[in-house]
Amino acid sequence: MAGGWSRDGAVQDQIDDTVSDAVAAARARIPKGESAEYCDICGEDIPEKRREAVPGVRTCVECQSGKDSAVRHSTLNRRGSKDSQLR
Secondary structure, rough: OOOOOOOOOHHHHHHHHHHHHHHHHHOOOOOOOOOOOEOOOOEEEEOOOHHHHOOOOOOOOOHHHHHHHHOOOOOOOOOHHHHOOOO
């Protein structure tokens, strides 16, 4: 069901686009390349098991947790304003 100027399925399209953007952002944060032996942030050893589990890892678990908590999620409003739709 659509309301106003939107077409049927527009809300689901917005949801799908938001999920796709979040997945793309998460994939962009996945480490690539060779794993580091020492954390790029604090310099502590990165355990061998972590390097095997996460190829391309550059940070220890503690520093990565701090980076993950700083990730901001999109607050983009995908709904057009009625003013732009009336023009």
